[in-house]
Amino acid sequence: MLIRPLQHDDADTLWAARLQVLRESPAAFLSTLAEASGETAQVMRTQLDDAHTRYFGAFDQAQLVGFLRYVRPVRLSRRHTAEIHSVHVSAGHRGHGIARQLFLGAFAAARAEDIESLTLTVLADNAAARGLYASLGFIESGTEPRAVKRDGRYVDMVSYWIALA
Structure with a gap:
């Protein structure tokens, strides 16, 4: 596995990986396949070119099987932090530590950019993700009740x- x-x-x-996620795991992201259908790969190019955004990919041979994105705030007073978004591992590759490897790669890159802390949000019913975050050392910092309606x-x-840090 290459990260x-x-x-x-x-x-x-x-x-292509994001569209596949929306097909195989519609609840994985807050957006839907229908909402994404009007967009193109240009959305990804824009994010990949953004100076405040970092994406990491997990590759099995040449196939992208997982990804993680973090975004650093523009404001100087908040640049010591970043927010993790869009964590996903394809269904056939789950349970092999790929998400952990993605996080460890992101942690190393964030430290190299002098990022002192990371935040993320997850749906309360995603027990697997919550277990991973706790095992990585994340601390639960709050709950937004009824945040999503599905x-x-x-x-x-x-x-x-x-x-x-």
Whole structure:
């Protein structure tokens, strides 16, 4: 398994992986396949080219099987932090420590950029992700009740924080 930063040239591969996620795990992200259908790989190119955004990919041979993104705030007073977004490992590759490897790669890159802490949010019903975050040292920092409504059912959003320095 190769974990590496994603770059501009990875946009098409990343876009295809994101669409696959929305097909195989519709609840994995807050957006839906229908919402994403009007977009193109240019969305990924824009994110990959953004100076405040970092993407990391997990590759099995040449296939992108997982990704993680963190975004650093623009404001100087908040640049010691970053927020993790878009963590995903494809269904056929789960349970092999790939998400952990993605996080460890992101932690190393964030430290190299003098980022002192990371935050993330996750749906309260995602027990596997919450277990991973706790095992990595993330601390639960709050809950937003009824943050998401899916199929008439509310789900809370749980916030996590970790110190890197």
